[in-house]
Amino acid sequence: MTPTTEADLAEVIAQTQNPLRIRGGGTRDIGAPVQGAALSTAGLSGVSLYEPGALTVVAAAGTPLAEIEATLAAEGQRLAFEPMDHQGLLGTTGVSTIGGVVAGNISGPRRIQGGACRDSLLGVRFVDGAGRVLKNGGRVMKNVTGYDLVKLMAGSWGTLGVLTEVSLKVQAVPEAVGCVLINGLSDVDAVAAMSAALGSPYDVSGAAHAPSGxxxxxxxxxxxxxxxxxxxxxxxxxxxxxGKFGGEVVAERDAKKVAAGWAWVRDVAVLQNGGGDVWRISVKPSDGPTLVAQLRAAYADISTLYDWGGGLIWVQVPEGTDVRKMSFDGHATLIRAANTTRSTVPVFQPEPAPLANLSRGIRAKFDPRGILNPGLMGA
Incomplete structure (x- = not known):
């Protein structure tokens, strides 16, 4: 099913009695497998408002991300949160959509400076599980009181409602870009160097470390x-x-080379071609090297990438591995694995009981029949 208007989408959801598998462009097959009829937002496409002077863009949820980026680039602007492309990592095909980006709160290396996707989100329109059209935030005709739905929808993965339109603030593309490279550092020294850079007055917009570049x-x-x-x-x-951290320190000022290097980090290219499962782990940066050392000791063949100054770790491990069995403070999300693993290992970090009860209550409010991506994020 591919509705072409918001009204058609609302009617489909209101009349259905069976579970629905919500998808945008089909590039982010993340979460527990969902059994249900496919409902695509690809038919809801197009930029309806773009005001470069106001740094604002409004687009239908099924609008290809590439179209939005091209529209912004023509005016020397961009999305601040640098969303990653999951296709290489997941081996998927299709077209990434802005609705899918928002639904997953997809945020890249610039998150440490510009914030996450949800921080750029001004307003949303969506259809909930009862077939009601709701709006919140920028360009609002009717608000739903009691919830900040703009923030709530970002990262809800289609379990609270099906996005139909999003409003985003954008930013100007900077005049120049550069990258300081330090070759040969250990994980511990690399995290220390990134922390020093981020704590400096030099306004760093990306800090990453690849143990194997x-x-x-x-x-x-x-x-x-x-x-x-x-x-x-x-x-x-x-x-x-x-320079005090050792290693060879060089500077790259070629804009194309810098952009290519950060696209490599953004899309986690170092983990794209190997086998095994891929996890995304958030920890305190200083704890990251210890966790990676534990994983290396437990599994002979792993690959890793540090982003966000060491606060985000991507790790490739043998199939069926649950990295949460390691002792660490933080949370982990299973990004790539076989359906059998995603059906048995919680894909998203299990919530403490009070928070889990709250999440269930919110889902019951917006999807009383439990038909939107049921089970994708767990119980």
Whole structure:
């Protein structure tokens, strides 16, 4: 089913008696497998409002992400949260949509500076599980009191409602970009270097570490953006400040090379071609190297990538591995695995009982019949 209007979508949901498997462009097959009739938002497409001067764009949920990025680029603007493309990691095909990005709260390396997808979200329109059309936030004709639905919908993965329209704030593309590279650091030293860079006054917009970079050797990446003279100044200062951590420190100022390097980080390219399961783990940065060391000791063949200054770790482990059995403070999401694993291992971090009860209550409020992506995020 691919409705082409919001009214048609509302009618489909109101009249159905069976579970629905909600999808946008089909590029993010994440979550426990859902049994149900496919309901696509691909028919709801198009940018309905773009005001470059107001840094605002409004688009239907099924609008391809590439279309929105091209529209913004023509005016020298971009999405602040740098959403990743999951196709390489998951081996999926299709077209990434802005609704799918918002539903998954998909946020890339620039999250440490520009915030997550939900922080750029101004307003939403969606159809809930009872077939009601609800609106909240920017460009509102009717509000639903009691909930911040704008924030609630980001990261709900289609379990509370089917997005039909999103409003987003955007930002200007900076004049220049640079990247300070430190080659050869251990995980511990890399996290220390990234923390120092993020704690500096030099306005870092990306901090990542690959224990095995494109040439097979460790590389730590610190990105800076802004006016040409400012980027040059900050790159020099960062090189001086980070030299104490050892390793070879160099600066890359070629914009195309810098963009390619951060696309490599954003899309977790280092984990795309190997086998096994892929987990996304959020921890306190200083705890990351210890956790990775535990995983390396337990499993001979793993690959990792640190992002967000070490606060986000991507790890590739043998099939069927539950990394939550390791002792660490944080949370983990199973991003890539066979359906059998995703059916038995909780994909999303299990919630404490009080929070789980609250989540169930919210789902019951917006999807009283339990027909929207049932079971995708767990009980």
């Amino acid at each position: 494109v040439d097979g050797y460790p590389v730590t990446m610190i990105r800076i953006e802004g006016l040409e003279a400012s980027v040059a100044y900050r790159a020099t200062k960062l090189m001086d400040a980070l």
